[in-house]
Amino acid sequence: AQSVTQLGSHVSVSEGALVLLRCNYSSSVPPYLFWYVQYPNQGLQLLLKYTSAATLVKGINGFEAEFKKSETSFHLTKPSAHMSDAAEYFCAINAGNMLTFGGGTRLMVKP
C-alpha cells in the first residue's frame, strides 16, 4: 500500500518569505515521489520528482524538495515566495504502478 499525507490544506505566506509545504509518505517499497502544481482552471504541472538519484531535488520556478527516509518526508521549499506561486500543490507517490495524490495544499501569497 502507498499513500501521502499533506499537512495543512492551506498555507499563507508573505511575498519574499520562505515557502514550506509538508508531505509525508507511507510505502512498503522504495517510492518515487513527485510534487505537482495546479493553477486555477488548469491541469497539473510537474515541479520536481525524486527517483533515488539524489535526496535533494531541484525543480522548476526555484522550488526544491528533500527526501528524508528516516522521517518518511518529502517537503517542498522555496526560499522566497512570489505572488505567482499562489496555487494548489499536490504531493504524489508511485510505489507500484499507480500514481496516488495527497489531499493538496493551497498556497496563498500576501503582498
Add this chain to the structure above:
Amino acid sequence: DTEVTQTPKHLVMGMTNKKSLKCEQHMGHRAMYWYKQKAKKPPELMFVYSYEKLSINESVPSRFSPECPNSSLLNLHLHALQPEDSALYLCASSPDRKVNEKLFFGSGTQLSVL
C-alpha cells in the same frame, strides 16, 4: 509539441444526454489516463490505457465509457450521468507506465450535469 489537448473546455449536459470528452497528444506517449477531480480535492484515477489497451479501471460506473482509437487519442463517452458526476475531468499521458515517469496533464474539461 509537449501538450495534451482536451476538448471541450466546458460542458453542460442533462442527465439523459450522451456526450464525449476528447483528449489528444502528439508526444508519442503510449500511456494515457483519465482522472476526475472534484472541487478542492486531488485528482482521482479513473482509467489507464497502455499501448491502446485498457489496463486499469478503478471501479468506475458504466455510465463512463473510455475509448482509445489510436495511440494519440483518448475519448471518454458519457451517458446518463448524475449531478454528482459534475467535476473537472483531466486527461494525462506519459511515455510509458514506468513508476518514475512524470505525467503530462491537459487543462481539463469542466463538466456540469444538470
